[in-house]
Amino acid sequence: MTDTAIAPPQLTGEQREFLDQILDKWSLQVLDKLCERPRRFNELRRAIPVVTQKSLTATLRRLERNGMIERVVIGTRPVAVEYRISALGETLQDLIDALLGWASSNMDEVRQARGRFDDEAGEA
Amino acid sequence: MTDTAIAPPQLTGEQREFLDQILDKWSLQVLDKLCERPRRFNELRRAIPVVTQKSLTATLRRLERNGMIERVVIGTRPVAVEYRISALGETLQDLIDALLGWASSNMDEVRQARGRFDDEAGEA
DNA sequence: CCGTATCCCTAACGATACTG
DNA sequence: CAGTATCGTTAGGGATACGG
Numbered sequence: 001m002t003d004t005a006i007a008p009p010q011l012t013g014e015q016r017e018f019l020d021q022i023l024d025k026w027s028l029q030v031l032d033k034l035c036e037r038p039r040r041f042n043e044l045r046r047a048i049p050v051v052t053q054k055s056l057t058a059t060l061r062r063l064e065r066n067g068m069i070e071r072v073v074i075g076t077r078p079v080a081v082e083y084r085i086s087a088l089g090e091t092l093q094d095l096i097d098a099l100l101g102w103a104s105s106n107m108d109e110v111r112q113a114r115g116r117f118d119d120e121a122g123e124a
Numbered sequence: 125m126t127d128t129a130i131a132p133p134q135l136t137g138e139q140r141e142f143l144d145q146i147l148d149k150w151s152l153q154v155l156d157k158l159c160e161r162p163r164r165f166n167e168l169r170r171a172i173p174v175v176t177q178k179s180l181t182a183t184l185r186r187l188e189r190n191g192m193i194e195r196v197v198i199g200t201r202p203v204a205v206e207y208r209i210s211a212l213g214e215t216l217q218d219l220i221d222a223l224l225g226w227a228s229s230n231m232d233e234v235r236q237a238r239g240r241f242d243d244e245a246g247e248a
Numbered sequence: 249c250c251g252t253a254t255c256c257c258t259a260a261c262g263a264t265a266c267t268g
Numbered sequence: 269c270a271g272t273a274t275c276g277t278t279a280g281g282g283a284t285a286c287g288g
Binding site: 011012013014015016018019020023024025028029032049064065066067088091092095098099100102103104106107109110112113114117118 | 189228
């Protein structure tokens with residue numbers, strides 16, 4: 001106990017589960033797209049490489065349940081649905097951008113690390 | 125195209141996969157622990173709530189392969205192994221802290237959102 | 249257009265036992 | 269101590285078909 005002024009972020013199981021639900025494979029991309037502007041379901045589907053209907057629906061429901069996005073039903077015919085980032089979701093925007101930017105910037109080094117790792121495994 | 129000075133972070137599949145591998149259930153916690161100081165295998169195991177040997181091993185291998193951590197074998201008897209954050213991993217430290225901090229700060233609002241969502245589903 | 253329902257398959261995980 | 273190996277279960281994901 002020397003100089004830990006701020007409380008150590010000992011994650012509770014609840015928090016771990018929550019982060020797990022908003023940092024998964026598709027969520028980051030959905031949040032990223034919705035940070036730009038609201039989108040319709042099929043619009044999102046097209047914007048995200050190869051997500052299936054099922055996975056996208058599941059991701060949207062999960063994000064909505066966790067308060068990260070809002071689902072707005074527009075009562076036209078046929079029905080239209082718009083998804084948009086929530087106030088809570090917006091507070092994560094900078095972090096997401098930073099994360100995606102970090103991944104882009106360091107992908108090269110990651111590739112090299114993978115090469116080294118796989119080589120060592122191969123010769124052993 | 126108004127003021128987007130930085131390139132839009134259109135994630136490649138490769139980058140998405142990479143982020144997926146270092147933001148998963150256990151990785152965040154492992155990285156967090158190793159940012160504090162190097163740790164031994166069983167030390168990590170105890171430090172992280174309920175991870176199993178198998179999952180911890182898999183997580184460590186994945187992080188090592190992606191260049192985020194380093195595995196140092198100390199040739200004592202019985203063998204000791206120390207894991208520590210890599211230079212690349214360190215560049216993510218602030219982001220991880222921010223992420224964990226954000227989760228802590230907003231957990232309350234998340235709980236409320238869940239309550240609302242589950243209520244609506246229940247009465248429907 | 250926006251989903252839900254179904255089938256199927258595989259990747260992940262926990263539990264347990266065993267090795268250098 | 270630090271793993272690997274195996275087994276059985278289960279959650280996630282893709283493909284497809286159908287409904288409001």
